[in-house]
Amino acid sequence: MLVIFAGVRHTIRGMSRLRRIERNGRHFFVTAHVARGVSPFTAEERNFCLTSLSKTRAKHRFHLFAYVVMPDHAHLLVQIFDSDLPAIVRDWKRESAFAIGRARKTTGALWQARYFDFILRRARDFAEKFEYIHQNPVAAGLVERPEDWRWSSCAFYARAGSVMLEPDVFDRPVDGDAPLWPAPWR
Numbered sequence: 001m002l003v004i005f006a007g008v009r010h011t012i013r014g015m016s017r018l019r020r021i022e023r024n025g026r027h028f029f030v031t032a033h034v035a036r037g038v039s040p041f042t043a044e045e046r047n048f049c050l051t052s053l054s055k056t057r058a059k060h061r062f063h064l065f066a067y068v069v070m071p072d073h074a075h076l077l078v079q080i081f082d083s084d085l086p087a088i089v090r091d092w093k094r095e096s097a098f099a100i101g102r103a104r105k106t107t108g109a110l111w112q113a114r115y116f117d118f119i120l121r122r123a124r125d126f127a128e129k130f131e132y133i134h135q136n137p138v139a140a141g142l143v144e145r146p147e148d149w150r151w152s153s154c155a156f157y158a159r160a161g162s163v164m165l166e167p168d169v170f171d172r173p174v175d176g177d178a179p180l181w182p183a184p185w186r
Contacts, residue, residue, distance in 0.1 A: 024080070024081060024082075025079065025080070025081065026119055026180075027077070027126060027180050028117045029075065029076070029077055029120060029129040030075065030077075030085070030115055031073060031075050031116040032073060032074050032089065032115040033115075034110060034112070035108075035112050040072050041070075045100045045103065046071075047151075047164065048100050049074060049100075049151070050067075050151060051099070051164075052095035053165060056088060056091045056092040060083035061081040061082040061083055062078050062080045062081060063081075064153075065078065065079070065130065065153075065168055066130050066133045067152065067167065068133050068134065068136050068153070070136060070137065070140065070142075070151075076133075077120075079168075089115050093111045120180055121179060122179060123180060124176035124177065126170070126180060134146040134152060134154040134157075136152075146158075147160035148160075150163075
């Protein structure tokens with residue numbers, strides 16, 4: 001990348017490396033939606049999404065703390081290490097789209113091209129998104145209790161039965177203002 005600063009040309013190398021270092025160890029809340037005009041996921045297709053997420057977690061190094069797969073979208077709460085968040089989401093969406101497309105005997109986009117992510121900076125952010133993920137099926141009127149939604153990590157935490165994909169356990173600080181990563185200025 002060429003940058004002109006104070007009238008002098010400078011070449012900056014390794015911008016993607018800097019981005020990766022910046023994100024290393026960060027916690028993200030991720031939302032992915034099905035593409036416009038795509039039919040909602042069936043129960044079997046939600047299973048495909050979780051199986052694909054398991055394969056993606058095996059391929060990339062990241063922690064998965066909470067998840068929910070809804071009929072038309074999914075939420076994840078992750079902490080990334082060696083891999084880049086876009087690579088993780090891309091591989092998960094590609095793997096699940098392939099499996100679902102094969103089952104539906106269709107081709108074309110299954111997921112929206114983009115996804116939404118939010119960097120969790122404080123323990124309070126983590127707690128709020130964790131609760132939001134698990135309450136999503138209740139808010140949508142799909143179940144009365146969050147632990148009853150089979151395509152969520154909630155039953156694991158509520159000790160209400162087994163889950164398809166066991167999440168990583170997170171020891172969250174009690175102080176809601178505690179940062180989720182060491183700040184260099186502290």
